[in-house]
Amino acid sequence: MDTKATLHRYLALRRDDLLAKLDGLGEYDLHRPMTPTGTSLLGLAKHVAYVQLGYLGDVFDRPAGRPYPWDDGEDDADMWATADERGADVVALYRFSAAHADATIEALPLDAVGEVPWWPEERRHPTLHTVLVHxxxxxxxxxxxxxxxxxxxxxxxxxxxxxxNLPERSAEEWRAFRARIEGAARTAARAGAPAADG
Known part of the structure; x- marks a missing residue:
């Protein structure tokens, strides 16, 4: 397998991994924020869809013809789904962006140069190879x-x-494993272990 095919394969696998996390959930669970910063499953998928359209579309002068959610001036508009954006809509956008990105990958050689206007000047003109890794x-x-x-x-x-990609454990075995890790954390705290660097 050549370098471009290898990079493309790994991108496709990671795309599928993310999309699989949406399977079987209703609209509330897809939309709801699960972290203090508002991260949701649908927001992650929406963000990746627009990132693909940017990096493997506009950057190589191959625009997809779709507006970006931040065009209206709202920061992080790509990081969450509005009540009007259904799960199926975001999944369709995600698949569209993947197909558009795949067409760019197929059409261009790895040494094709693009322009990423939001990157610093010294890195603003990366190759397709660099963008695929990124x-x-x-x-x-x-x-x-x-x-x-x-x-x-x-x-x-x-x-x-x-x-x-996880060991097979029963619910009770997972609880015991987690308790063991919690115990190690408490013991380290009592011992005054310094925080890890890096």
Missing amino acids: LTVEVARHAGHADVVRELVDGSVGMNRDNP
């Missing part, structure tokens, strides 16, 4: 966020249905 890391990061958010929503864990 985007894959970003999607993987948000898929990880979705892992945690989904666990908070309904206790579902694992990378996806086909690959849980």
